[in-house]
Structure formats: C-alpha cells, structure tokens
Amino acid sequence: MQEKSLRIPKKDWIEGRRRLLEWFDVHQRPLPWRENPTPYATWLCEIIMQQTRIEQGLRYWYDFLTLWPDVDALAASSLDDVLKAWQGLGYYSRARNLHRAAQLIAHERDGQFPTSAKEWKNIPGVGPYTAAAIASICQGECVAAIDGNVLRVISRLLGVQEPIDRPAGRNQIETFSEEWLSEIKPGTHNEAVMELGATVCTPRAPQCPACPLSDICRSDQANTGLTPLIPTKAGKVKVQDVHLTFHVVTSGQNVWMRQRPENGVWGGLWEFPSHVEQDGKKHTTAPLPPKGMEEGDVSSHGAWGHSFEHILSHRRLTCRFWIWKTDMNFKPFEGRWLSWKDAKKLAIPRALDRFWLDLEKSQSTNMSS
DNA sequence: AAATCGGGGCC
DNA sequence: GGCCCAGATTT
Numbered sequence: 001m002q003e004k005s006l007r008i009p010k011k012d013w014i015e016g017r018r019r020l021l022e023w024f025d026v027h028q029r030p031l032p033w034r035e036n037p038t039p040y041a042t043w044l045c046e047i048i049m050q051q052t053r054i055e056q057g058l059r060y061w062y063d064f065l066t067l068w069p070d071v072d073a074l075a076a077s078s079l080d081d082v083l084k085a086w087q088g089l090g091y092y093s094r095a096r097n098l099h100r101a102a103q104l105i106a107h108e109r110d111g112q113f114p115t116s117a118k119e120w121k122n123i124p125g126v127g128p129y130t131a132a133a134i135a136s137i138c139q140g141e142c143v144a145a146i147d148g149n150v151l152r153v154i155s156r157l158l159g160v161q162e163p164i165d166r167p168a169g170r171n172q173i174e175t176f177s178e179e180w181l182s183e184i185k186p187g188t189h190n191e192a193v194m195e196l197g198a199t200v201c202t203p204r205a206p207q208c209p210a211c212p213l214s215d216i217c218r219s220d221q222a223n224t225g226l227t228p229l230i231p232t233k234a235g236k237v238k239v240q241d242v243h244l245t246f247h248v249v250t251s252g253q254n255v256w257m258r259q260r261p262e263n264g265v266w267g268g269l270w271e272f273p274s275h276v277e278q279d280g281k282k283h284t285t286a287p288l289p290p291k292g293m294e295e296g297d298v299s300s301h302g303a304w305g306h307s308f309e310h311i312l313s314h315r316r317l318t319c320r321f322w323i324w325k326t327d328m329n330f331k332p333f334e335g336r337w338l339s340w341k342d343a344k345k346l347a348i349p350r351a352l353d354r355f356w357l358d359l360e361k362s363q364s365t366n367m368s369s
Numbered sequence: 370a371a372a373t374c375g376g377g378g379c380c
Numbered sequence: 381g382g383c384c385c386a387g388a389t390t391t
Contacts, residue, residue, distance in 0.1 A: 049386045056377060056385085090375025093389075127388045147386045167370080194386055203384060204380075233383095235371085263390085265374070312375055350376065 007158060012216045013180055016157075021185065023212040024192035029199070033061070034191075039113040040071050042138045043123075046130045047098050051091060054198075060089055071113075074099070075106035083268055083347035092267050092347075097125030117143045137187035144177035145190040149197025154180075155231035156201060159218030163234035241316050243277040246355070248323045251330075255343055258335030265312070270346040272321070273333060283307070283320050306358060310351040321355050 008016075028034075031054070033045045044064055048057045063085055068074035074082070079099050086095035101124045105113060114120045116139070120131035132145035144150075151164045154173045162169035182189040200207050206227050208220045219226035249256040249272070257270050277283060307320040328337055338346075348356075 046386070051375085051385055051387055053378070053385050088376070090377085091387085093374070094387090097388080125388070129387060133386070145386080148384075149386065191386090198386080263373095267374080314373070314375090 007218065008216055016213045016216050017180060017182055017189070019212040020192050020196065021182065021188060024188065024195055027199070028191070028195050032058075037138050039134065039138050041065065042134050043113070043126075043130075044098075046133050047094055047125055048089070050094060050130070052089065057089070060086070071102050072106050072111060074102040079268070080346060084345065087269075087347040088350060088353075092269060093262075094125055096262065096268050100124045101126070115139060117141055133190065136190050140187060142181060142183050142186045144174070144181050144186075145194075146174060146177055147194060149194040149201075150177065150190075152203065152231055153193055153197040153201045156206075156219045156227055157213060157217050159226060160230065161232065164231040165233050165235045169231070239314060239316050241318070243283050243318045244274050244320065245277065245283065246272040246274045246319060246321045246352070248272045248321055250323060250325055251328045251337070253341075254328060254337045254339055256335050257338050257343055257346070258333075265315070266349040268347075270343070270348050271352060273335065283318065306355060306362075308354065308358075310354070317351065319351050319355070321359075 033041055045061055048060050048064070064074075067081075067085055068077060077099070079096065082099045083092065083095050086092065089095075104123065105111065114123060114135075117131040117135035120126050120134055121128070123131075126134075129145055129147050132141075132143045133147075135141035136143055136145055151170075151173055154160070154176055155164050155169065158172060158176060160169050160172050162172070164170060164173065177193075180189075196211070196213075200211050208214050208217070208227060211217065211220070214220045217227075219230050256273065258273055259270050260266050260268060262268055307318065310317040310319055331337075344356075
C-alpha cells in the first residue's frame with residue numbers, strides 16, 4: 001500500500017508541494033468565498049457547489065447569502081422558500097438537507113457550527129469531501145479534501161491506471177493525499193490542488209507546460225504521454241427511457257398541484273399530477289383521465305397535448321402534458337388548488353418550467369391572433 | 370459495491 | 381451523443 005503511494009520520491013513531492021502553493025498564490029482565481037471564509041458562507045458554498053460548475057452555482061450562493069445572511073435566518077425559513085431559491089440547480093435533496101441542517105445547527109447546537117471534520121460529517125448533506133473542505137479551509141484542520149478535481153490531479157500525478165471510481169484506484173489517491181497534505185496550510189493546499197485541476201490539469205486538453213508539477217508527474221505528455229488516458233473510470237450509467245404524462249387540471253385561473261415525495265426524482269418539488277407509462281411504453285394517442293377523475297367530472301379535455309423530451313443524467317424523459325378543465329368543487333386526488341400566481345411561487349422541475357413557458361407563449365399567440 | 374439523484378456547458 | 385462538474389445518500 002505504501003509503495004503504491006510513494007512511487008514518487010518523498011523529496012520530490014515535498015518540493016512539488018512547495019511549488020504548487022507558490023503557483024496557487026500567483027494564479028488562483030479571485031473567487032468571492034475566499035475573501036472572508038466564515039463557517040456559514042463556506043458550508044453554504046460547498047453544498048451548492050457539489051457536482052456543480054462554479055459559474056452555475058455562483059449566482060445561487062449570492063442569492064442564498066442575500067436571502068438568508070446567517071444560519072438562524074436560514075433555519076427560520078420555510079422549506080418551500082429554500083426549494084424555490086434552489087430551483088433549477090438540481091439534486092434537490094441537497095436543498096432539503098441544507099434546510100434540515102440549518103434547523104439542527106440553530107436549534108439543537110445553539111447556533112454553533114461543528115469544529116472538526118468528524119463532527120461536520122454528522123450534519124445532513126455533509127459527506128467526506130465537504131467535511132474535509134470546511135474543516136481544513138475554515139478551521140485549519142489537517143485533513144485531505146478529495147473531489148473530482150483532486151481525483152484527476154492525483155491519479156495523473158501518480159500514474160494511477162486503476163479506475164478511480166473503484167476502491168483500488170480511490171485508495172491510492174486517498175493514501176497519497178493524506179501524506180502529501182501540508183501540515184502548515186492544509187486548507188490552502190486543498191484549494192491549490194482543486195484549483196490546479198480546475199484550471200490546468202483539466203479533463204480535456206490539460207496544459208502540462210503550465211503545470212508546477214509537470215517535472216515529477218507520472219503521466220505528463222512530455223514523460224509518458226498518459227495524461228489524456230488518465231484517469232480511467234469503470235462506471236457506465238445506462239440511460240433509461242421514461243414516458244411521463246402530466247395532467248394539468250385547471251379551473252379558471254386555478255390549477256391543481258401536488259408535492260412530490262422526498263425520495264426519487266425531483267424530491268420535494270411541486271408538479272402537476274403525473275404518471276409513468278408502464279414498462280417504458282410510448283405514449284398512446286388518447287390519455288385516460290387522471291386516476292380518481294371520471295369523464296363526467298370534466299367539461300372539456302385534451303385541449304393541448306404538448307410534448308417534448310427532457311434529459312436527466314440517468315433518464316431520458318418524454319414529457320406529455322394534457323389539460324383538463326373542471327370546477328374547484330372537484331378535488332380529485334392528493335394535492336391542492338392554487339392560483340396560477342401562487343403556483344409560480346413554488347419550486348418546480350425544469351421540465352415543468354419549460355411547459356409553463358411554452359403554454360404562456362401559446363396563449364399569447366392565440367390571444368393576438 | 371452499486372444505484373440514484375439534475376441541470377448545464379463543452380466538444 | 382458522451383463527458384464532466386468543489387458528492388452524498390440509499391439500497
């Protein structure tokens with residue numbers, strides 16, 4: 001185990017570490033959360049940035065800090081408001097865990113944040129990476145934070161040929177990372193490795209000539225030419241086809257909506273009642289009325305059979321929307337009546353947002369024509 | 370150990 | 381169309 005992690009002589013990686021920190025001091029991007037890293041702002045940042053590009057998440061980080069400047073404010077908010085602010089960012093369990101964690105910290109920890117990576121891991125939504133990142137960057141703890149950038153940088157540095165999404169490859173990277181970590185400035189070291197991965201040791205077209213570690217790297221193009229081939233991954237996700245039918249049950253300016261269960265796709269978000277076609281079957285031309293709703297309950301139906309494709313990372317959704325008109329005395333199934341205006345204040349999936357835009361466009365076209 | 374969970378940007 | 385992104389949680 002030790003041999004694997006020490007294929008680079010110690011004097012070399014000590015020197016490499018020094019040059020990395022030197023490089024970081026000069027070339028780091030001016031990211032706003034580096035200016036005044038408080039536990040709250042750093043925690044918020046790390047949760048938002050999980051599996052998210054900086055450019056995409058930045059706006060959300062600002063929005064959350066503006067809406068809820070501290071953990072007490074966040075804890076006092078409603079889950080619906082948090083989900084609404086999170087809308088469009090994806091992985092919605094992060095938002096629900098964030099809200100739950102804020103209440104835990106505010107009410108059960110007297111507003112006190114954890115002070116070690118081990119404690120941080122007990123906070124909902126905080127796993128190994130996030131715990132290490134906050135504790136090292138914000139609280140000076142000597143613990144390695146390993147994200148996608150680090151996996152790529154270290155696998156290339158060591159020339160790890162085993163898949164990094166399997167224990168064999170992952171363990172090599174973890175072992176070396178803990179050893180390599182600067183005991184002087186662990187937070188800066190962690191940020192430096194991530195920054196190198198984000199700006200120089202990139203997934204495609206890495207800029208090895210600009211890398212402060214190129215002379216000791218086991219896969220630099222100038223040495224072995226392995227850089228484009230590392231890291232390797234074993235995991236391959238098969239994308240399934242799913243056909244969804246949404247029933248837009250309306251009455252005048254009101255619409256029937258329900259909240260999705262916490263588990264599963266779009267957990268906790270609001271939607272029009274929907275159902276999945278069995279066994280991935282394609283849509284039939286004539287949709288049945290939603291369950292619990294008889295033909296006689298509707299005054300008209302099938303007004304607009306809008307349909308489009310929506311891609312998730314693990315699903316290919318074909319979404320069909322069917323509009324039914326009824327009256328508000330009718331409460332067909334789980335959910336509630338909402339005015340269009342109030343419904344828009346709720347967090348909804350991107351796919352429904354698309355539908356909504358198309359519908360309004362269609363209505364304005366009809367009115368003008 | 371493997372599956373699940375979004376959406377957007379890039380090639 | 382595939383890949384990846386400042387990963388965590390559930391099964």
